[in-house]
Amino acid sequence: MLWVDDYRPRTLNELHYHVRLSQRLKSLAGSGDFPHLLFYGPSGAGKKTRIAATLNELFGGGVEKLKIDQRVFITPSRKKLDVNVVQSNYHIELTPSEVGNYDRIVIQEILKEIAQTQQVDVSAKHRFKVVVINEADSLSRDAQAALRRTMEKYMTNLRIILCANSTSRLIAPIKSRCLLIRVAAPSHEEMLTVLNHVAKRAGAGLLPQDMADEIITDANGNMRKAILVFEAMKMQSPDLSSSPPIVKPDWETYCYKVGDMIIQEQTPQRVMEVRAKLYELLSHCIPPTIILKTVADRVVQKVDESLKADIMHWAAIYENRMRLGNKKIYHLEAWVVKVMSLYKQFFLGIELGDLDDFI
Amino acid sequence: MTANFFQARGPSKKKTGKEKESIINPSLQPWVEKYRPETIDDVSSQEHIVSVLQKTLSSTNLPHMLFYGPPGTGKTSTILALARQLFGPDNFRTRVLELNASDERGISIVREKVKNFARQTPRAETVASDGKKYPCPPYKIIILDEADSMTQDAQAALRRIMENYARITRFCLVCNYVTRIIEPLASRCSKFRFKPLDSSSARQRLGNIAAAEQVPVNQAVISTLISTSSGDLRRAITYLQSAARLSGATEPPTPIFPQDIQEIAGVFAQTVGVDVPPTQSGDEDIDMADVTPLTVKADLRGFDLIRETVKLLIREGYSASQILIQLHDIIVEHPTLTGRQKSACALTMAEADKALCDGADDELWILEVALRVHKVSHPE
Numbered sequence: 001m002l003w004v005d006d007y008r009p010r011t012l013n014e015l016h017y018h019v020r021l022s023q024r025l026k027s028l029a030g031s032g033d034f035p036h037l038l039f040y041g042p043s044g045a046g047k048k049t050r051i052a053a054t055l056n057e058l059f060g061g062g063v064e065k066l067k068i069d070q071r072v073f074i075t076p077s078r079k080k081l082d083v084n085v086v087q088s089n090y091h092i093e094l095t096p097s098e099v100g101n102y103d104r105i106v107i108q109e110i111l112k113e114i115a116q117t118q119q120v121d122v123s124a125k126h127r128f129k130v131v132v133i134n135e136a137d138s139l140s141r142d143a144q145a146a147l148r149r150t151m152e153k154y155m156t157n158l159r160i161i162l163c164a165n166s167t168s169r170l171i172a173p174i175k176s177r178c179l180l181i182r183v184a185a186p187s188h189e190e191m192l193t194v195l196n197h198v199a200k201r202a203g204a205g206l207l208p209q210d211m212a213d214e215i216i217t218d219a220n221g222n223m224r225k226a227i228l229v230f231e232a233m234k235m236q237s238p239d240l241s242s243s244p245p246i247v248k249p250d251w252e253t254y255c256y257k258v259g260d261m262i263i264q265e266q267t268p269q270r271v272m273e274v275r276a277k278l279y280e281l282l283s284h285c286i287p288p289t290i291i292l293k294t295v296a297d298r299v300v301q302k303v304d305e306s307l308k309a310d311i312m313h314w315a316a317i318y319e320n321r322m323r324l325g326n327k328k329i330y331h332l333e334a335w336v337v338k339v340m341s342l343y344k345q346f347f348l349g350i351e352l353g354d355l356d357d358f359i
Numbered sequence: 360m361t362a363n364f365f366q367a368r369g370p371s372k373k374k375t376g377k378e379k380e381s382i383i384n385p386s387l388q389p390w391v392e393k394y395r396p397e398t399i400d401d402v403s404s405q406e407h408i409v410s411v412l413q414k415t416l417s418s419t420n421l422p423h424m425l426f427y428g429p430p431g432t433g434k435t436s437t438i439l440a441l442a443r444q445l446f447g448p449d450n451f452r453t454r455v456l457e458l459n460a461s462d463e464r465g466i467s468i469v470r471e472k473v474k475n476f477a478r479q480t481p482r483a484e485t486v487a488s489d490g491k492k493y494p495c496p497p498y499k500i501i502i503l504d505e506a507d508s509m510t511q512d513a514q515a516a517l518r519r520i521m522e523n524y525a526r527i528t529r530f531c532l533v534c535n536y537v538t539r540i541i542e543p544l545a546s547r548c549s550k551f552r553f554k555p556l557d558s559s560s561a562r563q564r565l566g567n568i569a570a571a572e573q574v575p576v577n578q579a580v581i582s583t584l585i586s587t588s589s590g591d592l593r594r595a596i597t598y599l600q601s602a603a604r605l606s607g608a609t610e611p612p613t614p615i616f617p618q619d620i621q622e623i624a625g626v627f628a629q630t631v632g633v634d635v636p637p638t639q640s641g642d643e644d645i646d647m648a649d650v651t652p653l654t655v656k657a658d659l660r661g662f663d664l665i666r667e668t669v670k671l672l673i674r675e676g677y678s679a680s681q682i683l684i685q686l687h688d689i690i691v692e693h694p695t696l697t698g699r700q701k702s703a704c705a706l707t708m709a710e711a712d713k714a715l716c717d718g719a720d721d722e723l724w725i726l727e728v729a730l731r732v733h734k735v736s737h738p739e
Contacts, residue, residue: 024605031604035389035597040625041676076465138718145508149459155389167625167678168715173430176594179601180625185674221674289720300662308662309730316727320719 003231004224007198010064012053015046016197017190018183025050025181029057034126036151038136038162038175041183044222047163050183051132054161059090059125075105085110090119091130097138104143107133111147115154128159136162137169144171151177185221192216198227204234218246251286252294259298266340271333278332288328292319292335299339307346314338390600391593394568399440402433403592404560408551412441419445419496423521423530425545427537428553431591434533435504437553442500447493453482454495459504469516473501477524499528506532507539514541521547555590565595574603576615583617587624598623625681665733669726679721683708683728690732700735707731 009015012022012029028034037054039047055063066088073081081102086093094110096103111131119127133139139147151160151174160178167175186194192212199207211233219226229246236247258277261270281291296315300308318335322328396402399412415421426434439457446454456476458468481499503509521530521544532548534540556564562581569576576599588595601623602615672682690696690704711724 028604031607033388033604035601035604040678042674045676076467142508145505148505152389152392155392166721168680168721169718172591176431176588176591176597179597180623182622182625182676184676220670293720293723305662309734312723312726312730316714316719316723319723320714320717323718 002228003198003202004227007201007227008049009053010056012050012057015050015053016194017186018046018050021050021181021183022053025054026057028179029054034058034128034159035179036160036162036177037181038164038167038170038178039181039183040137040164040167042185042221043165044219044224044226045183045185046223047183048134050181051161051163055091055130055132058130063088063090065089071110073099073102073106073109075102081106090124090126091132093132093134095134096143097135101140103140104146107139107143107146111150111154111158111160115150115158118157128155128157130159130161132161132163134163135165137164137166139170141171144174148173148177186223188216191219191221191223191226194223195226195230198230202234214246218248251281251284251291254281255291255294256298259295259302262295262299262336262339263302263343266344271337271340274336275329275333278329278336282329282332288322288332289319292322292332303343304346307342310342311339314342389597390568390572391596394571394596395436396433396440398444399437402437402440403564404556405433405437405553408437408553411551412437416441416444416494419494421445421496421498421500421529423525423548424532425537425540425548425550426531426533426553427535427540427550429555429590430535431588431593431595432553432555433592434553435502438500438502438531438533442502445493445500446495447491448489450493450495454499455502456499457502457504465510466512466516469513469520473517474520476501477520477528480527497527500531501528502531502533504533505535507534507536511541514544518543518547556592558585561585561590561592561595564592565599568596569599569603572603574599574607574615579617580615580620583620587620587626625678626685662730665729666726669722669729672725673722679715679725680712682725683712683715686728686732696736703735704732 012026015022039051041047052063066086069085069087071083071085073083075081079102081099083094083096083099083106092110092114094106096106099106114129114131119129147160150158162170162174162178164170167180195212195215196207199205207230215226215229215233218229232247254277258274258281261274261277264270278291282288292315296311300311303311314335318331318338322331325331399409399416402409424438426438428434442455443451456473458473476499479499481497506514517530530548532540532544537545537550537552562585565576565581565584569581580602584595584598588598598620602619605619605623606613606615687705687708690701693701696704707728711728714724715721
């Protein structure tokens with residue numbers, strides 16, 4: 001098992017950081033009137049861990065007996081949808097956005113079903129079941145609208161825990177019905193404590209300070225990534241003494257290469273080469289937004305101050321279009337061309353300006 | 360039996376009568392449900408609408424109605440209270456059909472369920488079990504809650520139904536955006552616009568609830584509740600309840616501070632803002648970086664400074680829409696920016712808002728807004 005899973009805290013008491021938040025969750029779970037919750041924060045900050053720990057606090061160890069089910073839903077147009085559902089006796093966890101536009105049907109069916117059945121286990125601590133909805137920010141508007149009244153109506157049998165990266169895409173009525181719980185990324189010191197804890201538990205010996213610093217800077221607030229990198233480094237040098245350099249993921253170096261190519265030369269041929277590389281990245285399932293952001297990061301490091309704002313501006317614009325559009329590569333490419341032309345114009349502009357001054 | 364039944368219905372009047380419900384322990388109910396107004400007189404801050412509806416109550420003649428307004432202003436509460444006052448608890452279940460977005464509401468449902476209900480002649484009035492007299496006029500009410508999420512086709516199918524059965528059925532459409540209701544439907548209804556609650560009535564209402572729940576709150580907390588919820592009473596009540604839960608769960612109960620409310624609402628704490636530590640109130644920090652003449656060194660690294668701040672902000676997990684709202688408030692009230700500069704800022708913010716609604720990346724757009732604001736406030 002990976003360290004990330006193996007040493008994941010199981011209860012609220014074991015959590016290392018955001019102590020105040022853990023206390024709050026604990027008091028909520030104990031108080032009897034547990035509200036609907038909405039966890040949000042950057043990835044790798046520990047949202048899922050906190051949800052699992054809260055469930056544990058609510059219902060005891062029984063929530064860890066999970067079974068994975070595949071449920072079939074039928075749309076009004078007789079299309080069959082398969083959804084993977086993880087459930088225990090007390091809760092059910094699903095990712096409705098898996099089925100794209102049909103997520104509303106999944107939400108309606110599941111919630112109605114849970115809402116209309118009562119808890120059969122008499123020894124259960126609470127009478128309600130919990131529905132955990134992952135990736136709530138990619139729910140369609142319809143699905144969110146379907147949640148609204150249900151959340152109020154079936155409060156006796158049902159509590160909803162939403163998990164999202166950002167609340168921007170959630171409609172206001174949902175937000176006003178939930179208790180918002182912000183899970184911020186851990187700070188440098190907090191990550192250090194966790195890494196040391198993992199090192200101790202795994203019997204990996206003492207983690208050298210400089211190595212820890214390096215891992216933490218690299219992870220940029222993503223705890224999961226930090227632990228994964230740590231484990232990888234441990235594999236490379238079991239005694240942790242030589243401190244091997246942090247292995248950047250392949251795609252990241254590849255993206256940097258693309259960025260460098262854009263800066264080196266601005267010609268149609270180069271566009272074609274970049275395009276090939278972008279295709280390569282996309283075909284390895286790297287999300288286009290991440291590609292765009294990483295390449296843009298690299299490019300702005302290398303260009304003149306006055307160009308930076310423009311490059312980010314176009315990155316934002318094309319990222320947005322990419323979401324709305326269908327074919328990602330068009331927009332990535334369009335951005336590349338735009339950046340190239342900006343860059344070239346910038347240089348030509350200066351040269352021409354200089355010439356003017358000369359004459 | 361009757362008493363028991365009535366008790367069960369008492370706290371949650373929202374049932375259409377389809378599902379029978381177990382008795383709810385009132386202490387476990389969300390306060391928004393618990394303190395829903397019982398009669399239309401209890402509805403806060405919508406005097407005009409209440410006075411019109413009072414008249415219909417005495418004359419027992421009701422037009423088709425279209426309620427619209429921002430969330431949490433009492434639209435659903437008003438129509439439910441009105442229906443209850445008209446029919447009383449016993450007739451309520453046979454005379455009122457409530458459909459909302461969580462029910463399937465495609466065109467087929469409009470054709471079948473709504474039409475069937477609409478064409479039934481109302482049943483004879485049963486004697487009220489609680490001994491009160493209710494007007495109980497000879498028609499039924501169909502409440503279409505969240506009507507703006509109905510499809511155009513479904514709305515079109517309603518048109519004729521509304522006219523055909525107008526004698527025995529009244530419709531009440533409830534929605535946030537009146538523009539999403541097709542014109543032929545809107546013209547068949549008398550429109551009621553619900554305005555955002557003014558702060559004095561919201562204050563009074565929150566005070567009452569806090570008193571009834573025996574939660575000690577001071578005026579500062581209530582002011583924070585009102586300012587963070589911007590006229591949405593439901594949101595304010597939910598925040599209050601959450602805060603009360605959090606404070607009441609510890610031993611001994613800690614008093615509620617305005618900061619708690621801000622944390623629950625996901626708003627940056629305003630008080631920490633002024634002395635510019637780059638975390639916490641980063642959003643003021645961006646603005647400070649943009650607007651106040653910074654030291655030369657920081658100014659040279661303008662782009663990197665802004666980018667780092669945005670990164671930190673996103674790391675803290677604040678949502679982009681919240682950052683936009685607060686940045687907007689700061690810029691609009693900013694003392695030194697000119698009108699032209701402010702408009703330019705507003706323009707980018709509008710673009711960013713649209714992009715965020717379309718699901719664009721938070722970090723990129725906040726960065727974009729910050730850079731634009733920076734550029735605008737630093738003319739060369």
